[in-house]
């Protein structure tokens with residue numbers, strides 16, 4: 001906590017707005033409305049901060065799927081941004097804000113913190129909890145949303161594989177999470193895999209180095225939580241019957257251990273086996289990591305060599321693609337795109353030409369014309385690099401079926417017509433997911449206890465009359 005606090009002082013970019021003049025109710029209370037935000041978007045300052053988040057007007061809200069949470073979370077359109085608002089205690093909001101800023105600085109995939117609003121009070125002067133603001137993570141989905149669609153039977157495996165990578169990356173930089181679960185992660189499609197992003201850093205802290213005990217605690221908790229979350233999906237008939245919850249939980253531990261050992265373990269071999277250094281680096285590259293620093297020394301009186309990666313960086317392929325094309329995409333997407341670029345280079349007989357020039361032509365002739373075909377109604381939910389990957393896969397199946405190559409525009413059109421509509425979340429599933437997400441909310445706003453139907457009970461929020469249907473609807 002102290003680490004985060006001391007860093008706050010150094011953050012001169014934050015915009016502070018004190019609303020005590022504009023909002024006398026706030027001024028008369030113990031606190032004054034105080035917004036610390038890493039944005040100067042003026043619309044942020046006009047939001048109804050004196051209203052409990054659960055009662056914010058529908059016309060401000062954007063209905064996108066949310067994961068299960070104890071706190072109230074809502075998505076709000078602010079100018080061109082969609083922001084996630086979470087109502088929590090002031091200390092938790094400030095801690096999480098700093099934790100997320102630290103993680104982003106260290107290049108960890110997590111949601112982007114935007115600000116903290118404290119000193120809120122209602123029109124009547126009753127104190128309200130603070131709000132943590134983060135940027136809605138574009139194209140991401142909570143795990144329950146993934147299971148509400150017809151996905152491959154190995155979806156659970158692929159989710160824990162992604163979570164294992166995230167957990168290893170967090171532990172490598174010394175972040176102890178303290179609350180690892182599928183609900184605290186957002187998933188983004190990454191070619192045939194998923195990428196995992198941390199969304200809930202409330203319980204986490206950064207240490208110079210984690211002990212094995214800390215790492216094991218996080219790992220144990222992750223395993224237990226995953227098994228519980230999958231069992232919960234199963235009881236709602238959302239899990240394919242072939243999935244064994246305990247096996248998936250154990251898989252996380254196996255994947256984590258394998259990754260951790262490959263990334264940090266010391267290997268030793270005879271001086272005549274120097275090729276094993278290169279092999280170790282290749283294995284790390286295959287796992288998506290780059291070696292920045294390798295510790296190589298002789299042991300056993302010079303008879304053996306010992307090798308240990310000192311500094312590893314995730315994103316091996318994505319950095320290469322970024323350098324060549326300026327495209328910033330997920331790791332497995334980058335591999336697929338780099339492969340396609342290689343294919344293009346070979347098919348146009350340009351192996352001897354500068355890689356960057358060929359990449360520019362590939363962008364202009366292949367990639368851009370394809371992603372420009374994404375219909376406008378899908379543009380908020382379909383990520384271009386993933387679309388390109390899915391079209392390539394579709395094109396391969398088409399070619400296999402008809403026995404010859406299919407031009408990209410033909411494959412793209414067919415994909416848009418036959419596959420794309422099935423990938424979208426329908427309104428009813430969205431409403432169910434968000435009702436589930438709210439079921440565990442501890443809402444201690446006094447006003448929120450007022451019954452809002454004639455039977456005197458607080459029914460789930462009505463999510464069906466959706467004002468932003470365009471975000472998810474396919475027609």
Ligand SMILES: Nc1ncnc2c1ncn2[C@@H]1O[C@H](COP(=O)(O)OP(=O)(O)OP(=O)(O)O)[C@@H](O)[C@H]1O
Pocket residue numbers: 065066067068069070071072073084086111112134135136137140142179183184185186199200201202
């Ligand atoms: N920036 C964001 N982008 C997309 N989704 C978000 C974002 N912030 C929150 N969410 C959604 O809201 C859900 C709840 O957020 P979060 O886990 O931070 O709440 P919480 O109440 O602290 O959870 P817990 O019960 O684990 O303490 C997440 O699972 C996610 O689906």
Ligand SMILES: [Mg+2]
Pocket residue numbers: 068069070183184200
């Ligand atoms: Mg959470």
